[in-house]
Amino acid sequence: MQNKYAVLSYQGLSGLYALGLSLWTGTIYLYMQQVGYSYGQINLFLALFWLVTCVAEIPSGFLADKFGALKMTFWSALFRGSGLLLVAIFDKHLVVLILSAILTALGDSLYSGTLTSWIVERTKNSELDQGKLFSHNYMLVSLVSFVGGYLEADQLGNIELRLPLISGAVILYVVGLVSLSLVRFDTAPKPPEPLRFTFERQIWQKKRPLLETLILFLPLTFITVGPYNQWQLYFQRGPEIKTGLILVGINLAGMLGAFAFNWSAKLSWKTEQLFLAHVVALCLSVWLLIYSSYYLEDLDKTEENKKRVRLFLVEVLQNHATEKFSEYVADDIISHQHEIADGSSAYQEYLQENNVEYDFIFKVIGHGNYVVAYSQALINSRAYAVFDIFRLQAGKIVERYAVTEPIPAKTELTNSGKF
Structure with a gap:
């Protein structure tokens, strides 16, 4: 060649x-x-x-x-x-x-x-x-x-x-x-050359x-x-x-x-x-x-967004006012929880099929258009600690991340528990 x-x-x-x-x-x-x-x-x-x-x-x-x-x-x-x-x-x-x-x-x-x-x-x-x-x-x-x-x-x-x-x-x-x-x-x-090992x-x-x-x-x-x-x-x-x-x-x-x-x-x-x-x-x-503030918007609306998320958790997920779901959640919400597909209808179906009920909202923090909630929720009658991360736009939740972990029985706890 x-x-x-x-x-x-x-x-x-x-x-x-x-x-x-x-x-x-x-x-x-x-x-x-x-x-x-x-x-x-x-x-x-x-x-x-x-x-x-x-x-x-x-x-x-x-x-x-x-x-x-x-x-x-x-x-x-x-x-x-x-x-x-x-x-x-x-x-x-x-x-x-x-x-x-x-x-x-x-x-x-x-x-x-x-x-x-x-x-x-x-x-x-x-x-x-x-x-x-x-x-x-x-x-x-x-x-x-x-x-x-x-x-x-x-x-x-x-x-x-x-x-x-x-x-x-x-x-x-x-x-x-x-x-x-x-x-x-x-x-x-x-x-191939012979291998030689020396120490x-x-x-x-x-x-x-x-x-x-x-x-x-x-x-x-x-x-x-x-x-x-x-x-x-x-x-x-x-x-x-x-x-x-x-x-x-x-x-x-x-x-x-x-x-x-x-x-x-x-x-x-x-x-x-x-x-x-x-x-x-x-x-x-x-x-x-x-x-960097690449992800952060609406820094002047931090408190307003935190209030919207707390109302959603309390009114819809705790008090079961499902008719208000569309007031807080966008139709095309993006879900990063693998059990839930994108879209508000998929989110609602998951909540209904798994009997999801938020028992206690422990903490809500936020910065700009991002809000994090730490809660205790019942999923199919079992208690879970849940971290929800919401991104809001124009007062509605347009994206959601979630991390859940089962809460052990009190007899199995080695400390004061999750909350």
């Missing part, structure tokens, strides 16, 4: 693979939430994904050397596409979620560095400037990610949230088929700086892992999907960050200074998420 065609194959496969990823990265957690997966289950998916990725990353280079980088690209696309289709096609089920996390993680690990190592081997004895090649390929992948990220969220996602997942899987399957057709141009397998008594002293750095990053990782992986759940509001432009902004910020790093390296910044700049940037992003 001539260098020209090897480069075109490398750039084509890299671009297609990037498109296959960008088509769903901005909406996958929105889809999971829509079909009923809880925040805890979504976090389980993330935890399994990163755990399997970490473990599978170790043998991925060995497998690429033994069987060929293009073959590993085929298996990567197959695993990752299949993981996406599992979530998109099958109904909500924990087993489906776990299998999807494992397959997508295996696909991610098998792809790591495979095409890069292949093109390096194909062009190492030529006059090709590999640095320029990788720079051009990075720009191509970034451009494809921009376009794909916008199309999947703001276009496909607004038609049907499962479409980005299915489209991404199809593109990844195409990548797999193309890479399989190029297997005859794969580099010759490398003979040094002074390993702690030699690796101490690295281990100390890793320990320093742990608290920061715990703080940023939520916003980093679930930003779409935070920024998405209402029925219209609007995360595409945000994804484009994130990719642009990533490019700016890469340029800033290269610029700081030319200034001969010390490692400590780079680390401090990284910490400041991450802490600033989390601070903006926490303290």
Whole structure:
């Protein structure tokens, strides 16, 4: 295979693979939430994904050397596409979620560095400037990610949230088929080197700086892992999907960050200074998420909204004045409780079918258009502690989150109880 065609194959496969990823990265957690997966289950998916990725990353280079980088690209696309289709096609089920996390993680690990190592081997004895090649390929992948990220969220996602997942899987399957057709141009397998294990008594002293750095990053990782992986759940509001432009902004910020790093390296910044700049940037992003008023409106109507919620809980859910339900709840209310579909009629049906009665409203707090109520409710004659989070608009509840927990019998309590 001539260098020209090897480069075109490398750039084509890299671009297609990037498109296959960008088509769903901005909406996958929105889809999971829509079909009923809880925040805890979504976090389980993330935890399994990163755990399997970490473990599978170790043998991925060995497998690429033994069987060929293009073959590993085929298996990567197959695993990752299949993981996406599992979530998109099958109904909500924990087993489906776990299998999807494992397959997508295996696909991610098998792809790591495979095409890069292949093109390096194909062009190492030529006059090709590999640095320029990788720079051009990075720009191509970034451009494809921009376009794909916008199309999947703001276009496909607004038609049907499962479409980005299915489209991404199809593109990844195409990548797999193309890479399989190029297997005859794969580099010759490398003979495996014998594994040698050595133990040094002074390993702690030699690796101490690295281990100390890793320990320093742990608290920061715990703080940023939520916003980093679930930003779409935070920024998405209402029925219209609007995360595409945000994804484009994130990719642009990533490019700016890469340029800033290269610029700081030319200034001969010390490692400590780079680390401090990284910490400041991450802490600033989390601070903006926490303290921004993105979600908050009607700050001057806080007391009025709290009063409306308390009246709804007392009159409708405690005193059973169901004829007043429509005075407080919008027809198109969005529900984030998996037992209840969107819409006021679904909310009313749930209340009636489960004999829901609010026995005691303990606390109502609010800020702007968000109000939180902490109550004791009877659901099918069993006592529950309930946290309701309401979003109001024009005096009506337009969105509701809920967390419920059974209240144990007094004989089982080890403290004063929930209230």
